[in-house]
Amino acid sequence: MTPPAGGEGRQGPGTDGVAAALLDEDGRIVWWSRAAEELLGWTSAQVSGTPARTLLAPDATAERPPGGTAGRPPGSDDGGRLRLRHSSGTVVEADVRLMSSDTPGGTLVVAGSPEGPAGWDQDIAFARAVLSQDRIAVAELDMDLRVVRTNAAFDALRPDGCDDDWLRDLPGSGIHGTVRGFMTGVAETGSPVIAAEYPFEADRLLSLTCVRLGDSLGVPVGIAIAAIEVTERYRAQKRLSTAYRSAIEIGDSLDVVHSARDLVAVLVPALGDLACVDFPDDVLQGRDPPLGYPGVEASAPRRVAVRSVDGAWPRELTQLGERTPAVPESAEVAPLVVGEVIVADAALLREILGHDPRLIARYMPEGMHGSLGCPLYHRGRFYGFASVYRTHNPAPFDGADIKLMQDLCHRAALAVDNAFRFTREHHTAVVLQQSLLPPSASESAAAETAGTYLPAAGSVSVGGDWFDTFPLSSLRIALVVGDVIGHGLQATATMARLRTAVQTLADLDLPPDELLMRLDDLVQRMMAEAEEADTLGASCLFALYDPVTRMCQMASAGHPPPAVVLPDGSAEYLAVAPGPTLGVGDNPFEVFTTTLPPDSVLALYTDGLVRRDDDTADPEAALLASLARLVRAGEPLDRIGTELIAGHPAHECPDDDVTLLLARTRAVAEQSTSMWEYPADPAAVHEARADVNAQLAAWGLDEQAFATELIVSELVTNAVRYAGGPIVLRLIRDRVLVCEVTDPSNTQPRLRRALNTDEGGRGLFLIAQLATRWGCRYGARGKTIWTEQALTL
Incomplete structure (x- = not known):
């Protein structure tokens, strides 16, 4: 048995749920649709070539005499409700219609369940009810847009002197185009038009709804249009609008x-x-x-x-x-x-x-x-x-x-x-924001810093701007400025979480790009937890400055680039490549590296400081000029920040938070650092102790010699035993004494409490007792274990 062109089981438009079969001139089944298989349970292979009458239940009767011939069920273009045999032995009632086929002597049989909205009887009853009511004007048109039938309400709505096609020829257009145009579109595409409003007869207004009509097999036969006059509603809306x-x-x-x-x-x-x-x-x-x-x-x-x-x-x-x-x-x-x-x-x-x-x-x-x-x-x-x-x-x-x-x-x-x-909320957010920010000024071996924060005023609530500075290992300093999307307490709370996360990640001595990647992961988790994900997200600039090498590394997550004023008074923006804002995900961040001479002033800020307004055509250039004018040798940073924000065009009533962090860099003198390199040889431990004692004596730090000798012995011994060479030892003298041992291993040292019977395992515990701080950081190759000892100045 061969299915019709188009493939087996493929239904025509609008035939979903309608079973169909094709009979030859002797009433035998030559084609069986998938819907027929679902209705009666018989597959096409089981019924192929069998007489169609064998599918009638023994007591099958039609609700109206079908008429028929000897070779097939009820005659062409006839039918009724019949009882049919299901493959399971049960009886299925169906509305059956027979239509002449294009095949000579053949008949097309279609059947549908009489229950639910798919039943033809219900369709006929519904159509009669629609046409008989007199409140909504309804008309049926054929595919050529000629009127086939109308109801009384449609006839009453028709203007005097117009024929039945008055609605089709209605002048004017709406968002759906002309009436004739959208009728043609519905007839051709089947896409309905709902409640399209069109004026007619002076100031009257019609609401038109149009759908396409199809026969039992889904073949388009015309369109139906319903019209409701909404003039009074339109006038009332216009009066109150x-x-x-x-x-x-x-x-x-x-x-x-x-x-x-x-x-x-x-x-x-x-x-x-x-x-x-x-x-x-x-x-x-x-x-x-x-x-x-x-x-x-x-x-x-x-x-x-x-x-x-x-x-x-x-x-x-x-x-x-x-x-x-x-x-x-x-x-x-x-x-x-x-x-x-x-x-x-x-x-x-x-x-x-x-x-x-x-x-x-x-x-x-x-x-x-x-x-x-x-x-x-x-x-x-x-x-x-x-x-x-x-x-x-x-x-x-x-x-x-x-x-x-x-x-x-x-x-x-x-x-x-x-x-x-x-x-x-504004008062609460300001208090919370200011309580979460660090002290406005700080002093360290790496830099002198001063931060200034101006909350938004007017009808805008406080945002999530923040700045932060905190010391890292080996006298380095971290500088952070961020801006959380949104305003109010939620933005302030988000800012607090991000500031805490930055401090925690920075303590791991991560490079700036990796720190932003992990911070981006945190923001994505926060977005997944939040009810309104579009309110989360932030920009951030993270910078690391090393006063020993005078090298500054920074990375940006969608944040404005920092500005720097060099000791000679020249000012410029650093070419930091901004990555995506936090929360976007799956994007790397680039690290920008530069060397800053001592007394350079870095300016990190949020976009509220360079927001464009009518008075300042180029706020970035204006900021750079103000920095070059205000930054002078010996001028306190807090005074520079105050004057800079006071010169902001909207400082009296800013429409966004304004945050500024200034940092004047410092450098550790070359004579305050010493560095040695040793092979992975046990004899290197003795050499390291001797070098350290000699250097401490030269610095006049004899009091720290005993503790430093023990620290160096333990760290170099562990490097020789577990890491291999080369081993680099560095001492840095400033307000504290820093001891660093770098080796090529990436193994994380772990502090533990050794048992009385253990021969080792006490080295890090001893170091923790002798040093005020210690830790481990990873570089591009290997790791560095560092310690800090307080010095009496």
Whole structure:
């Protein structure tokens, strides 16, 4: 048996779930679809060549007399609901249709389950229901876009003097193109168009939805289009859109009084002719109001914003800055407790005010037709009260007006609450940020440093900028500047984690590029743990300076390049190749190496210092010029940093954190270092002791000779025994005495407690007792074990 062209089991468009079989002129099965196999369980090999009647159940009957011939089931283009035999012995009911085949004398049989949305009976019932209803205009068109049938609602919608094709020829276009154009597109591609809006007949508006229709085999036969008039909805949206667009500006300044002014600016003229806002003292003095509604008599708010369509606020009403008189409690003001709007005409407002002439004069403008009053509530706290009056327009307030009043007051209350929360969070973040930063100035053998931090102001919360300096082994120093993406407490907390991680990784004496790679892994883990991954990420610049070699190595993760001012006064940016920001992953970082003469000043900073603005066309050049002008011999670094940030164009109210770290390099004199190289020979231990004792005597450090001799003996002995040669011994004298032993092995030394019966294993324990600090770092080849001993100066 050969399947139709296209492959076995391949269904035509729209035939999913429809079983099909092809019969010859004798009623025998010559082709069997995969859907038929799924419906009845018989494979194509099992039914090939068998009469189709053998698949009928013994008691099979159609719901309507099928008619038929001797050679096959019910006749061509006929059918009904039949009971068919399943391969398992059960009976399956199916809706069967027979159609003439292109094969001479053959018949195509299609069958589908009568249950669910795939049943043809349900499809017919649904189509009848759609065409018989009179609320949604529906029309069916053929593939040439000619009208086939319409319902009564479509006929009623048709403009006078137009034929049935009026919708197809409707002028104008929308985002889907012309009506004829999108109808043609739906007919050709089958991609539906949903709720496309088109104008017709002056200012009327239609919403059109169009889908393609297909027959039982999925062959396209036309399109169906539904039309709903949305003119009234469009007019209502247009009427309120201006007010809602203006409402976006409420609360932009994060100032409570400014938010009140924004609110009345929207209320007039959107809702009325006069509007005012009153705030209690807690709001004006920056305190959180207590939970719940304090009552009209206890609140005694103060008027903070007014607006009149005529420009002048009536003298009789409560003026700006005055307290509003208390209103007696009544059932009419009870909705205020739950934040609802009070709608009142002149008579009701007089009743609410208890017919008190004094209160009426302060609350009720002359000629008032109606008023709306709404409390400003958020998170159960009462922040104030807003009122709007109509004096020129006699139309009463409708439901849309009330909804707009509620929305605007809710937004204003949210703005006030945001102002409170911003103030608290900003203060907390600043305190936390400053407590996490290191001391602003530090002194070491490698450099003198001074850091300056200026938090963002205005409506921007504190960010995650940080700087850090800390000593490393062999008198080296680490300089770090970073900038966490985002603002607020989350950015500050992320900054704290990254600063701790940098210190921990730097203590391992990793090179700058490997340190950033591991820091990048940490940020990726933090992003995986965070609910909002797009809020994480950071830039970072890490630099190592060695005062012995005067070499500075640095690597950047998407951070601005540092600047350097040399002792001769020249200033330049270092050509550090910036890698990707932390969190991107799978990207190497490049190490930039340079040699700095003593008294060079390095400037590490965050992008807030070089942010572009209207006053400075080239902030990078301006920063370099300022550094060259301010950095002078002997000038304190903290004073240079203060003057540099004071000259920043936006230093009064920066829109981003500004961080600056200055470091003036130092160098260890050549006569304060000594270095020797030995072969991997046990005799080298004796030579090393002799060399060290001679050098310490020359330096006048006889008091350290005994402890240093023991340290050198242990380190050189271990190198000879376990690492091989060459072995390099170096002494550095500064504020501490540094002893280094370098060997070609990468084996990590491990401190342990030896047993009484052990012959060795006490060397590192002894070194730890004699030295104030010790550790191990790895280089490109081999490792270096170092110790530090305090010197009495």
